[in-house]
Amino acid sequence: MIRVVLPPHLRTLARVxxxxxxxxxxxxxQRSVLDALEAQYPMLRGTIRDHVTRQRRPFLRxxxxxxxxxxxxxDAPLPEAVATGEEPLLIIGAIAGG
Amino acid sequence: MSGVxxxxxxxxxxxILASDGARKKWExxxxxxxxxxxxxxxxxxxxxxxxxxxxxxGWFGQLIQRSNDAGKTWEPVDNKFVxxxxxxxxxxYDGTPHPWEFKRVWHLEPSLNDPDTVYAGVEDAALFRTxxxxxxxxxxxxxxxxxxxxxxxxxxxxxxxxxIIVDPxxxxxxxxxxxxAGAFRTDDGGKSWKPINxxxxxxxxxxxxxxxxxxxxxxxxxxxxxxVLFMQKHWDVMRSDNAGDSWEKxxxxxxxxxxxxxxxxxxxxxxxxxxxxxxxxxxxPLDGKLRVYRSRSGGHEWEELAKGLPEKNxxxxxxxxxxxxxxxxxxxxxxxxxxxxxYGSADAGDTWMPIVRDLPGVLSVEVQTLS
Numbered sequence: 001m002i003r004v005v006l007p008p009h010l011r012t013l014a015r016v017x018x019x020x021x022x023x024x025x026x027x028x029x030q031r032s033v034l035d036a037l038e039a040q041y042p043m044l045r046g047t048i049r050d051h052v053t054r055q056r057r058p059f060l061r062x063x064x065x066x067x068x069x070x071x072x073x074x075d076a077p078l079p080e081a082v083a084t085g086e087e088p089l090l091i092i093g094a095i096a097g098g
Numbered sequence: 099m100s101g102v103x104x105x106x107x108x109x110x111x112x113x114i115l116a117s118d119g120a121r122k123k124w125e126x127x128x129x130x131x132x133x134x135x136x137x138x139x140x141x142x143x144x145x146x147x148x149x150x151x152x153x154x155x156g157w158f159g160q161l162i163q164r165s166n167d168a169g170k171t172w173e174p175v176d177n178k179f180v181x182x183x184x185x186x187x188x189x190x191y192d193g194t195p196h197p198w199e200f201k202r203v204w205h206l207e208p209s210l211n212d213p214d215t216v217y218a219g220v221e222d223a224a225l226f227r228t229x230x231x232x233x234x235x236x237x238x239x240x241x242x243x244x245x246x247x248x249x250x251x252x253x254x255x256x257x258x259x260x261x262i263i264v265d266p267x268x269x270x271x272x273x274x275x276x277x278x279a280g281a282f283r284t285d286d287g288g289k290s291w292k293p294i295n296x297x298x299x300x301x302x303x304x305x306x307x308x309x310x311x312x313x314x315x316x317x318x319x320x321x322x323x324x325x326v327l328f329m330q331k332h333w334d335v336m337r338s339d340n341a342g343d344s345w346e347k348x349x350x351x352x353x354x355x356x357x358x359x360x361x362x363x364x365x366x367x368x369x370x371x372x373x374x375x376x377x378x379x380x381x382x383p384l385d386g387k388l389r390v391y392r393s394r395s396g397g398h399e400w401e402e403l404a405k406g407l408p409e410k411n412x413x414x415x416x417x418x419x420x421x422x423x424x425x426x427x428x429x430x431x432x433x434x435x436x437x438x439x440x441y442g443s444a445d446a447g448d449t450w451m452p453i454v455r456d457l458p459g460v461l462s463v464e465v466q467t468l469s
Contacts (some may be wrong), residue, residue: 009133014173039456043174047158051178060159095159 002033003088010048010091014041019088028083030062031074048091055083063090099286102424103168103466104432105149106137106440110458112151114169118215121430124453130172131163138205138462140417141168145213146466150232152203152218160202162218164232173234179220179345182239188222189251198222200240205419205462207262210269219259223250225288239287246293246310248292253277253313261314261416266321270456273327278313281329281341292343296454298331315358316418319368328397330360330418335372337397343412344441345456355383359421363446364429368396371447373416381448382413390433392447406450407441414439422458425467434460 002022011086014020018027033053038045049056054064054074061070065079065087066068100119105114109127130136135154147168153161159178163172196387201221214231220252224242226235241259242339249259258277270287271359273294278298280295303311303373313332320326329336329345336345349355354374363369370393376384383389387410390403414437424430429448432442438457443450 009155013158013161030298043161046160046177050159052180057157057159 001085002028002036002082003058003085004033004037005090006044007090007091007093009093010044013047016041019091027075029075030072030078030080033078033089059094061092061094064088065091100426101468102430103141103146103421103468104440104442104453105139105169105466106434106457106460107139107142107419107460108143108434108438108458109135110243112136112139112153112169113454113457115440115453119426121231121424121426121442123236126454127169129458131170134161136461137202138207138464140208140464141466142213143210144207144208146468148208148213148231150206150208150216152206160200162206162232162235163354176228179218179226179235180222180237181242182237185242187248188257189249191252193251195248199223200224201256204258204260205262205466207264210264210266210449214432215269217262217264217272219274221256221258221264222252223257223259223279225274227288235440238265238284240284240289241282241291244282244293244361246279249310250276250279251311256457261317263317263319263327265324267324271324271341273317273319275314275317275329277315279310280312281314281317281342281356283329292374294338295345296336296343297345297347298336299334299387300332302332305343306404309342318360318362318370320362320364322365323367326367326396327412328360328362330357330377331357333395335360335370338365343365346397348393350393350398350400351445352391352400357416358418359416359433360420360426363431364423364425366394366429366446369394369446370397371421371434373421377414381415386413388412388414388435390431390443390447403447403450404450405441406443406452412437417461419462419464422463422465424465430465432463432465433441436460439461 004020104115111132113128137152141150149165151163185312187195188195205219207217216219218226275281282291324468327338388407391400415437421433431443436459440453
């Protein structure tokens with residue numbers, strides 16, 4: 001089981017109140033996590049990564065295990081602790097603006 | 099019993115203001131989509147319970163929301179706006195070519211007779227349409243592929259397609275306006291387009307009478323008289339009596355003819371409303387006094403409407419989609435400000451009252467008249 005923590009606005013959009021749990025067969029990567037997330041919550045499509053380029057939106061970051069993974073390759077394996085569900089993948093909205 | 103619903107898009111959510119036909123007491127519902135920018139929200143003329151909203155965010159991009167119960171509940175529909183084919187380039191602010199990039203939806207225009215058909219005007223400027231209630235959006239690429247596209251340039255607010263008017267007598271005829279390309283018309287349902295900017299004079303572009311490049315802020319039409327259009331350009335208030343083929347300046351005695359909104363009385367097609375703004379470098383009313391100006395003669399001669407509006411220290415703006423009228427016998431007029439006030443008049447502008455004072459900055463105002 002993969003644990004994902006969404007930013008508050010996306011929790012509201014997805015109608016969830018806590019972290020999201022996903023089942024992923026195979027390698028656990030940013031891409032496979034986001035694919036599973038968007039399949040389970042279609043309303044999130046386009047909000048975390050661009051519909052066409054599939055690139056992360058500029059004001060979002062991916063954190064896990066006290067590391068910023070935002071600039072890792074989409075198909076790079078996520079940390080083992082994320083893959084086992086010990087630690088969540090945090091999707092963070094950059095702090096900016098009023 | 100008749101009533102009125104005002105759909106207000108703001109910088110931090112959507113609000114719905116409701117009243118009976120007297121329009122004296124108002125109920126305020128919201129915020130819907132709290133914390134998100136709601137660029138526009140509009141109801142279907144064919145089904146007043148069907149609403150559409152453009153919900154955007156610098157963090158999370160574009161969403162489109164749909165309601166089937168007059169805004170009590172909402173569901174997100176498709177938010178994929180992809181240009182059809184190679185999008186090409188337009189001019190950037192410095193005149194260099196810049197790739198067409200989707201940023202947000204500025205305006206949603208539901209069809210007059212089908213609740214599932216909606217037009218969407220987007221930034222970077224293009225026109226999309228859904229015919230299945232928002233499950234899928236398809237670009238009407240004839241507009242963007244008009245030969246002048248590479249010469250279009252963004253205005254200060256971005257290169258937005260902000261005005262969409264469907265001719266009630268001929269749904270194949272659609273008028274749109276883009277800042278800063280100008281106004282365009284299709285007579286074949288969006289396959290082909292022609293610029294309709296003859297008569298516009300914009301001294302801030304190299305050729306002041308160019309075919310395209312004018313910063314049109316808003317256009318309006320009274321559906322009872324589809325051939326007559328009114329325009330608030332960056333500077334200048336204009337009218338056309340031939341469906342945009344040519345324009346005449348009607349600024350007349352306005353104290354300043356810079357502004358964003360323009361609208362028309364529901365039953366008097368020659369009665370026009372604008373909110374004069376001091377200048378393009380000072381986006382607030384003259385002398386700190388918020389004023390609507392009304393012409394009952396289709397332009398040229400304007401009267402100041404002040405009763406109930408701030409007399410001093412008012413430095414708000416009224417953005418291009420933030421004025422609307424109702425269809426009741428005594429026409430109601432409504433507008434919202436960047437200071438979060440929504441003002442209403444139940445007597446065609448003679449007197450005004452604030453319906454709400456402290457919303458987030460208002461981006462858009464639309465009205466539904468309920469029977």
